[in-house]
Amino acid sequence: MKRFVYIITDRNRKNLHVGMCTDLLKTLKFYGEMPTLFFDSAQQLNRLVYFEEINTEEQAMERFKMVSTFTRPQKEKMIRPVNPDWVDLTAGLKYESGVRVRPAIYGRPSIQAVRRAVAV
Template sequence: MNNYIYILTDCNRTCLHVGMTHDLNKAIKTYKETPGLFFDACSKVSRLVYHEALASEEAALCRFNEISTYTRMQKERLIRKYNPNWVDLGLVRPLAIFTPLSGPYSGRMLS
């Protein structure tokens, strides 16, 4: 089973939200259908701009903690490396046939 790390943003790119899930389709659907989550000070973060698939939950948690400590500039560089135009990846690929982005940590276990 894959574990996913993702970054969502709002329509103005003012907020970058890092998340981790086992079911990326369900997570994105929840964000798109919820007008504003109580823990998010930002407006509606529903645009998927980055994601990675990792083989184990431990690797995903390690990567989640790493990306969560990044500064905004580091997160923006990571996003631009794989998605230079900040396209909403949830719209580009139908979520039913979603295939993960191949990033530097995709499918690789971290020790």
């Protein structure tokens, strides 16, 4: 099962929090539902700025332990090459996960019904 090592921050980039999980979107939703879990409400962790996908649990745990010991400049050095503007990567993840799921065809107008309406 794949694991993710991630770094999230608040809107002012004051705090950097390193974590590890199996479902990144579910974890980010949890952070949104529990805004004062780690810090007060002014320092809400809500911006995913970095993540790595790792194949095995052992490798993920080793990477998590290593990144957790990094100083702030080391974490910033890791983030800046892949996300120089520190944009929230959550929107891209939600889009990507939506692309993989085939939308239901129920409720859509059929093409034949549209053709019949045009032909009449």
